[in-house]
Amino acid sequence: MRIYILIFLCLWLKLEKTRVATLDICTNKTPSILTTEAVNRPFLYPVSKTYFRSRTSARVKMKRSKGGGDEEAPRQNGSASRRKADQQQSDGDEGGSDIGPADLQDDDNDQGLRREIRSKYRDLISSVQQNREDMLSPSNNKLTEVLEEANKLFKDVRQAREAALDAQLLVVATDLGKEKASQLFSEGTAFDPTAFAEHLLSFMGLNRLEDDEDEQQTTANGYLPQDAWHRLARRAECCFRTAPSFHYMMGSFYAEPPPPKQRIERQRKAPSKEAKRIMPTQLKKMEESQQEATEKEVERILGYLKSYYQDDPTSPISYYEFVIDPSSFSRTVENIFHTSFLIRDGLARMYLDEEKLPCIAPVEEGEVEAGGSTSRKQCILSISPKIWKELIDAFEIRDSIIRPPNTQND
């Protein structure tokens, strides 16, 4: 078959010269002629001749110039066509004058016929383009049928416009023909991509599901393991001679860290300063309040003591009755604490009465002795909630002598 193609190639090349000129107008490349159809269809040769001749005559006609006899005679030979409208065979007799009475009469029919021809050509072209896959399959001769149709149509072609469409169709058809030929060429050794894909999947370790072994199933059954493509890549390393790429072992270094560090330092400094600023004011307030509170409290208790003593200077004030607050243990402790200041400063004194119970009494200003410090004694007082309750029960304390302060220092 190859030999046929070669022979036909030589023949065709001779004829191609005539065709190339016209087809080049429509396309930029000369179509390849490796078509199986071409071998069996020598009548493409007359097609080319008539094509060329009709085209030149069409040009002549369009230019409305009186042509020589040369163009007329071949035209008569080539155009063995049957026209549905009035015959134009009279053209040959008129020696190339295109504006003949016959032409004017045929004008309307011409237009209709031409439109019809053009639309048929366009249909053929679109059918070739749309059904490309179909026509490529070697099992049918659809491409041949299309070309035969084109030949039939071509017999009626007179003008350049239809001829151009014909040329376009031929270009598309020959492209397809080239593909068909290449298909034939490589189909000697069968390779099926579908089977290849299946084998590859098995190679990559596809786990096929055991239950549904439906071969007709288009959806995937089974799943690929994670390293499926890595397995294939590893196998690919044997076939490839890729240069191993070069990377720094420790990675590259980025020049970005310094700016963030500065920002962090500044941020840290800022809050610390603010904190310091905040601290002193708070502390001052605290200390003042504490000092004030204690002093005030001590004075207040002294006031209570004195007033209580002045009510009845003769009866002794029981210490416990004085300090204990039956409603609050913590305030009792505070009272004891504040009272101790009084005693420390020598503003009050404690003594034991006949029943050996402690009593407290304010010290008159006159009574303060110069050597008062020598006679001072110290003692530590301890109290617990249990004792506190016992004292409340024993002394039957209902009310606290020392009123709780209005402002709470807790």
Add this chain to the structure above:
Amino acid sequence: MTQRKRPSSTQSSSQRRHTGNLVAQDEDDDVAFTQPSTSQVQRGLEKLTPAQVDQKTAEVVQYFLVKDQKKMPVRRADLVKHVVKDYRNIYPEILKRAARTFDQVFGLKLVEIDPKNKMYILVNNLETPDKASPIRSPSNPKMGLLLAILSVIFMKGGVVRENLIWNTLKKLRVDPGEKHEEFGDVRKMVTDEFVRQRYLEYVRIPHTEPIEHEFRWGQRADAEVSKAKILEFMGELHEQDPKTWTQQYREAHSLPNSSQASTSSSSSSQR
């Protein structure tokens, strides 16, 4: 085949046939750079100290190695503009020395894949192992996908419509329309990344409506990939003898792998 010694710099301007594939002197259409003549090179060398030339050679080697990380080919124009700069008058000498360094130090080969545009790639000069390498280095799954595509193209004669590739990939659970968990945008990877790396060629088929493309082997694939090994792999997969695919077998074993020119489907010249 490793070459230990290059022939000493010849005064002739003939094209070298050995592994370097360097073109010693060729007028090119590179606007910014015209290849200096050998006499110019000699004069340039005399003015410079050997240390300077070595330094420049080392820079060229580094440039290539870093560019090779992404497997993008290196253009001569870029090389001259960024690295060689003032030393362009001794450019051929520098390139020759760089190629020698690659060969002797790294076991790599500097290959010119595009004589017209002067693009270079690095290819492994050492023998490929028959089985998978015992070193457990992390493998790139893209290479697996590339192998599948190149195999299909090769077995189908060297040119394949893009639809065939997409359909085959779909059967392999890689859908170009969807985002794949390992490869991401598959279509972009195949038609853009692989093409820029010169593993594949993606050309438009003329006169098609809607526009279709076809895939061929790229220049890098021609230099790097061994067709014989692919055929072996096919034989393993299909459990057939590689020789059953006579056409492909002939194509794989007729030309030496190092300088395999890409062949079109219909006209294989070796027939």
